[in-house]
Each structure stands twice: as structure tokens, then as C-alpha cells.
Amino acid sequence: MFISANCFFTVAAGIDAEVAQFFAANVHEPVVIDEATNVRLRWMVHKRVLVVMVVTYFAQTLDKGTINTASIMGIIKDTNLHGQQYAWLTTCGTLFWEFPTNRKVLLIQRLPIGKYLGFCICGWGLVLAMTAVCKNFAGLIVVRTLLGMLETVCQPAFVYLSTMWYTREEQGLVIGAFYSMNGFQQCVGGLLAYGISQIQHQSLKNWQILFTLLGILTACWGLFVLWWLPDSPMRAPKSWSPEDRLLIAERVRKNETGIQNREFKMHQAWEAFKDPTVWLITLISFTNALPTGGLGAFSNLILVAFGFTTLQTYLLAIAQGSIIMIFLFSATYLAKIYNQKLVLAFIYTLPNIAGTIVFICVKTNAQTKVGLLIAFYCMQGFGAVAVLNLAVMSNNVSRTKQVIASSLVFIAWAVGNAIGPQVFRANDSPRYIRAFIAHIVMYGVQLTAITVLRLRLMRLNVLKRRAQAIEPSTANGELKEEHISHKQAFDDLTDWENKDCE
Numbered sequence: 001m002f003i004s005a006n007c008f009f010t011v012a013a014g015i016d017a018e019v020a021q022f023f024a025a026n027v028h029e030p031v032v033i034d035e036a037t038n039v040r041l042r043w044m045v046h047k048r049v050l051v052v053m054v055v056t057y058f059a060q061t062l063d064k065g066t067i068n069t070a071s072i073m074g075i076i077k078d079t080n081l082h083g084q085q086y087a088w089l090t091t092c093g094t095l096f097w098e099f100p101t102n103r104k105v106l107l108i109q110r111l112p113i114g115k116y117l118g119f120c121i122c123g124w125g126l127v128l129a130m131t132a133v134c135k136n137f138a139g140l141i142v143v144r145t146l147l148g149m150l151e152t153v154c155q156p157a158f159v160y161l162s163t164m165w166y167t168r169e170e171q172g173l174v175i176g177a178f179y180s181m182n183g184f185q186q187c188v189g190g191l192l193a194y195g196i197s198q199i200q201h202q203s204l205k206n207w208q209i210l211f212t213l214l215g216i217l218t219a220c221w222g223l224f225v226l227w228w229l230p231d232s233p234m235r236a237p238k239s240w241s242p243e244d245r246l247l248i249a250e251r252v253r254k255n256e257t258g259i260q261n262r263e264f265k266m267h268q269a270w271e272a273f274k275d276p277t278v279w280l281i282t283l284i285s286f287t288n289a290l291p292t293g294g295l296g297a298f299s300n301l302i303l304v305a306f307g308f309t310t311l312q313t314y315l316l317a318i319a320q321g322s323i324i325m326i327f328l329f330s331a332t333y334l335a336k337i338y339n340q341k342l343v344l345a346f347i348y349t350l351p352n353i354a355g356t357i358v359f360i361c362v363k364t365n366a367q368t369k370v371g372l373l374i375a376f377y378c379m380q381g382f383g384a385v386a387v388l389n390l391a392v393m394s395n396n397v398s399r400t401k402q403v404i405a406s407s408l409v410f411i412a413w414a415v416g417n418a419i420g421p422q423v424f425r426a427n428d429s430p431r432y433i434r435a436f437i438a439h440i441v442m443y444g445v446q447l448t449a450i451t452v453l454r455l456r457l458m459r460l461n462v463l464k465r466r467a468q469a470i471e472p473s474t475a476n477g478e479l480k481e482e483h484i485s486h487k488q489a490f491d492d493l494t495d496w497e498n499k500d501c502e
Contacts, residue, residue: 033247041248044240045165050174052229053158056121058181059218060154062189063128065296066214067144069193070207072300072310078205085137087421089144108157109403114229117157121222124150129215132208152414155390156406163394163402164232167252169336172391176332179387183328183380186321194314272404277460280453281405284345284389286412287446291352291439292382293420298432302376305430306369316373324380327351331384332391341388342454346447348384353443355379359436385446386413392453 033041067075067089076086107116127146134140162174196206196213204212230236233249240248272278295302299320303313331348335341355378362368362375393409394402423435 033251037247038251041244041251042166042170044244045248048228048230048237049161049165050177052117052225053161053174053178054181055221056117056225057154057158057178058185058188059121059214059221060124060151061182062185063124063147063214063218064151065185065189066128066131066207066210068296068298068300069189069314070210072304072313073193073197073207073210074205075207078207079134079136079140081137081140083426084422087424087426089137089140108153108160108406112231112235113157113160114231115226117153117229118222118224118226120150120153121225122219123222125215125217125219125222127215128218129212131211131215132204152410155413156403156410159390159394159406160403163252165248165252168394171394172332172335172341172387175390175394176328176387179383179390180325180328182383183321183324183326186324187318188321190314190317190321193317194311197311197314268401269404272401272408275401275405277453277456278405278408280449280456281389281393282408282412283449284385284446284453285409286416287442287449288382288385288389289413289416290420290423290442291356291379292386293417294424294435294439295379295382296417296420298421298424299376302430302432303373306364306372307366308369320377320380323377324383327381327384328387331388335388335391341392342450342457345385345388346450346454348381348388349443349446349450351378351381353440356436356439356443359431360433360440364431392457 071086075081081089124147127143127150131140131143131147134143158178159175162171166174193210196210199206199209202209233245236245236248300313300317303316304310308316327348331344335344338344355375358372358375358378362372364372390409393405423438424432425434428434
């Protein structure tokens with residue numbers, strides 16, 4: 001198998017200046033990459049980019065989940081939390097900073113992304129460690145807000161990096177790799193919490209030890225990212241040869257998304273706001289995030305209410321994390337095999353619905369706790385849906401349109417995560433019936449949005465190929481063997497402007 005860019009590089013008006021200079025200096029003949037070279041280049045990128053994304057997202061999810069772990073370590077009692085105050089700790093921060101992190105590409109698009117990401121990681125590590133000195137709700141709300149402000153860089157930055165360094169076929173598994181850390185942190189977090197809970201008669205509370213330890217480790221990792229992560233293929237480490245830098249850039253030509261563009265183009269932003277595809281992806285992000293936000297904050301409290309001990313709850317989190325990873329990796333693998341992301345997103349929503357119905361209908365007691373635990377595990381398919389939705393979103397071409405789409409999707413994700421804990425009312429515990437009814441409504445809207453988006457994309461593919469006199473032959477409206485030149489791949493065109501884009 002060969003990945004080929006059989007065209008000479010030409011400078012278009014919309015191309016980023018650094019990208020134009022890089023190709024003008026290096027491309028003098030058609031570039032062909034054989035499969036062995038492609039595999040070697042992919043592993044080079046994995047070591048520099050994917051490792052950073054996976055470990056950073058693991059740290060982010062582990063740090064974010066500390067409040068859930070601390071909820072059964074005594075933080076609620078020690079800081080005199082009452083009513084909805086604990087729910088507000090999981091709501092604040094993410095919502096207040098998600099839009100500024102993405103708007104107008106002022107940060108992710110314009111700043112060197114490796115340096116920006118490393119700075120944010122160092123910052124949130126220090127803030128996390130400071131949580132240990134908080135004595136009341138006021139102090140906790142401040143540090144949780146600062147933490148959310150710094151952590152929300154992860155998902156949009158990683159989607160941006162995945163389109164910069166990886167081909168479209170690879171992006172689903174790449175996004176799945178870092179998103180799977182939602183499950184892995186449950187496994188490690190459960191073991192870590194179990195270990196810390198064994199420490200007795202120390203001057204610090206167990207939850208204070210947890211925040212301090214994770215905060216220091218995260219800040220150290222941020223310093224490593226500042227040194228290790230390249231900002232782009234053009235600014236790759238000196239250990240990479242000029243030829244390899246060129247080939248790594250050429251690898252992503254067929255994505256039709258380019259590598260980078262630091263210019264904000266208003267007409268492309270306006271196109272993103274007018275595109276129904278973007279709004280449907282945004283809606284799916286919201287409907288998937290709202291149940292996730294609530295379950296992420298209250299899962300340990302729910303499991304304790306089933307009658308499991310605190311230590312059993314820590315260990316059950318390991319199984320929960322494993323199930324999240326099974327859902328996620330099976331979804332991304334099947335998406336790569338069958339190229340049916342939205343069909344799979346629909347299917348992986350169904351276990352969530354089944355588990356939620358059980359929670360609504362079955363009362364909590366000693367005889368039902370095992371069945372309720374199984375139903376709870378069925379509700380972990382949210383990660384699979386989120387990854388499939390992000391993979392669909394990453395196909396929006398042009399940097400301005402992509403980041404505007406990312407902004408809307410991650411704002412929806414933040415709003416969903418912010419509202420999610422609020423539907424779990426203190427006076428509804430331990431069953432939280434009204435919260436789970438709200439989840440059923442969200443899943444119904446999600447299935448509808450997935451169906452409409454699927455039909456829309458199928459229709460657009462058929463129309464685009466019809467306009468090019470290409471006869472579509474599959475259910476997607478695509479041909480498996482299409483010979484597309486990709487001459488406009490780095491011209492920073494949107495999917496509406498670029499006739500080569502799928």
C-alpha cells in the first residue's frame with residue numbers, strides 16, 4: 001500500500017506562511033510514501049505526540065476525578081459542605097473557561113501549541129495541590145474554578161493535534177487512545193484511593209494527601225511536555241531529518257485539513273455557524289455530556305448507597321474503568337473496520353438507555369444491588385459515543401472552521417458537564433429518579449440527532465460525487481477506491497469550498 005501526494009506544491013492565497021515556506025523549500029518533486037516508511041513515521045509521531053496526549057489526558061481525568069474520590073474520603077464533612085455545594089464543585093470552572101479557550105483561535109490556533117499545553121498542565125498541577133489547604137466551600141470553589149480553566153485546554157488541543165499529525169483513518173483510534181484514559185483513570189484511581197485510604201493517624205487527611213500527590217506529579221509532567229512536544233511538523237525536533245519532517249507533513253495531505261493556519265478567516269467562521277452538520281455534532285456532544293457529568297460526580301456516592309463499603313467502592317471503580325475502555329476501544333476498532341461512526345454511536349447509546357431504565361424502575365436494596373451494579377456498568381458507553389462524535393467533527397476542514405466547530409462542541413460538552421451534577425438533587429438521594437429521567441430524555445434527543453446527521457452526511461456525499469461525475473457505490477455515498485489529487489489539501493479550504501473533501 002502506498003500513500004502518495006502526486007502533485008507539486010503550489011502557493012495559494014489562503015495558506016499559512018510558515019507552511020508555504022516549509023513546502024517551497026523542500027518539495028521539488030512528487031512525494032511517494034511506501035507503507036514501511038509510513039509505519040516508521042507513524043511511530044515517530046506516536047513517541048512525540050500520542051504519548052503526550054495519552055499521559056496528559058490520563059492526568060487530566062485523574063485530577064478531575066479526585067473530587068469524586070474525595071467525596072467518600074471525608075472532604076464533604078471536613079469542609080462542611082451541604083445541600084448542592086458538592087454538586088457546584090463539579091460544575092464550576094469547565095463552563096466558565098471553555099469558550100475563551102477556543103474563541104477566535106487566539107490560544108490554540110495562534111500560540112505554539114506544545115508550549116501552551118505544557119504551561120496549562122504545570123498550572124493545573126499546582127492548583128490541584130493547593131486544594132489540600134482548602135477549609136471550606138469558598139476555598140474549594142476558587143481552586144476548582146481555576147482547575148477547570150486550565151484543564152479545558154486538553155480536548156480541543158488534542159483534536160487539533162490529531163488532525164495536524166495523523167491521517168483521517170488514524171484519527172479515530174488516536175482520539176480513542178487518549179479518551180480511553182477516562183476508563184483507565186478509574187482503574188488506577190480506585191487502586192490509588194484504596195492505597196491512600198490505608199494510611200492512618202497522619203497529620204494530613206487522606207483526601208489532602210491525594211490532592212497534594214497528584215498535583216505535584218502533574219506539574220512535573222507539564223515541565224516534561226514543555227520540552228518534549230513539538231509545536232508542528234515544521235518545528236519538529238532536530239533529531240528528525242529534514243526529509244522525515246517533509247514526509248510526516250505529506251502523510252496528512254489527504255486529510256484536506258492542512259497542518260496549521262494562524263489567520264482567523266471570518267467567512268469560514270460564518271460558514272461554521274451556518275452549517276447544520278456542526279450544530280448536530282454540537283447537540284450530540286451536549287446530550288452525551290450531561291449524563292456523563294452527573295455520573296462522574298456522583299458514581300461513588302451511588303455505589304455506596306447500594307450497600308457497598310467504601311473500600312469495595314474503590315475496587316469496583318477498577319471494573320468500571322475497564323468497562324469504559326472496552327466500550328471505547330471496541331467502538332473505535334469497529335469504526336476503523338466498517339467506517340460507520342454514526343451507526344456505531346447509535347448502537348453504543350442503547351446500553352446507556354437500558355441501564356438508566358433499570359435505575360428508574362428497580363428499588364435499591366440488598367437483593368437488587370448486584371443487578372443495579374450491572375445496570376450501572378451498562379451506562380458507561382458514553383466514552384464510545386464521545387470519541388465517535390469527535391472523530392466525525394475532526395473532518396471539518398480549514399483551521400478556522402475546525403476550531404469554531406471545536407469551540408461549539410466543547411462549549412456544549414462543558415455546559416452538559418456543568419448541568420449534569422445539578423440534576424442530582426440532594427433531596428432525591430439515594431435513587432435520584434428525576435436525574436435518571438432527565439438522562440432518558442437526553443438519550444432520546446441524542447439518538448434523533450445521530451440519525452439526522454447520518455442521513456445528512458450520506459446525502460452530502462452523494463451530491464458532491466454527483467457534481468464530480470463520480471458514481472457513489474456504498475451506503476456512505478463513497479467509493480472505496482477514489483483517485484483524488486489532494487492538490488488543495490494545504491490551502492486552508494472548508495469542506496464546502498474544497499471539492500476533494502469527503
